[in-house]
Ligand SMILES: NC(=[NH2+])NCCC[C@H](N)C(=O)O
Ligand SMILES: [Mn+2]
């Protein structure tokens with residue numbers, strides 16, 4: 191059993207709704223360390239990555255990507271922290287922050303694998319580029335950037351690209367895709383379980399397929415869980431909620447099946463926004479799901 195290293199990333203520069211920078215605090219307050227210790231792990235809280243203050247960041251007028259330089263600088267710092275944690279033999283558990291942080295996490299993780307698998311648990315594809323983005327928000331771009339598609343400042347984080355290959359990705363829970371994202375999914379061939387497939391097949395079947403799809407061809411799997419993958423009824427504290435999402439129960443089942451299969455080698459939980467939340471409900475759900483991911487059992 192590996193030791194778990196927790197890395198907080200109080201990042202809110204990848205989108206424009208304030209408060210998601212407080213996500214790591216809210217998740218710590220919801221008891222993440224004790225929860226994972228109680229399963230039997232040694233947990234080390236590595237503290238937070240330094241993020242520029244939103245009030246002090248000015249946009250570069252040469253690009254429509256918001257806060258590009260500040261996001262890139264933070265991604266570099268996160269990548270080297272994650273790299274160190276893995277070099278020391280620990281499991282990195284990254285707490286967001288908005289989903290732009292996945293660029294840095296994947297940059298640090300993927301260095302250690304030939305064929306890293308990625309499970310992208312999200313209402314969105316996060317496959318936009320500067321050309322396709324309706325918003326200019328970098329949290330809508332991390333999966334594209336990690337594939338080596340998009341602005342060079344984002345694709346070259348940590349000095350190499352691409353971090354991942356399209357055939358090693360599975361998106362689960364999608365129900366809001368922009369036109370350019372749909373085209374890209376078809377063009378490069380990414381496996382996607384939209385809410386239609388989750389409804390039709392059931393989560394157990396979706397996870398069985400996902401695990402067997404990734405198991406043979408990858409040498410590690412990163413779970414990138416955006417809390418907006420869940421239905422806003424269960425996870426209201428997110429900046430871009432989309433109705434009709436994955437339930438709390440289905441999400442626990444997904445995490446339990448990942449725990450049983452033992453495939454996950456790194457994870458991040460993102461987009462928890464305490465300002466938009468109801469009495470820390472979303473952070474509490476995140477911690478409960480982490481419990482299941484690390485093998486918590488009732489009996
Ligand atoms: N990580 C997220 N919550 N991403 C939401 C992205 C929303 C939209 N597709 C955009 O690119 O602006
Ligand atoms: Mn999302």
Ligand SMILES: [Mn+2]
Nearest residue numbers: 289312316416
């Ligand atoms: Mn996302």
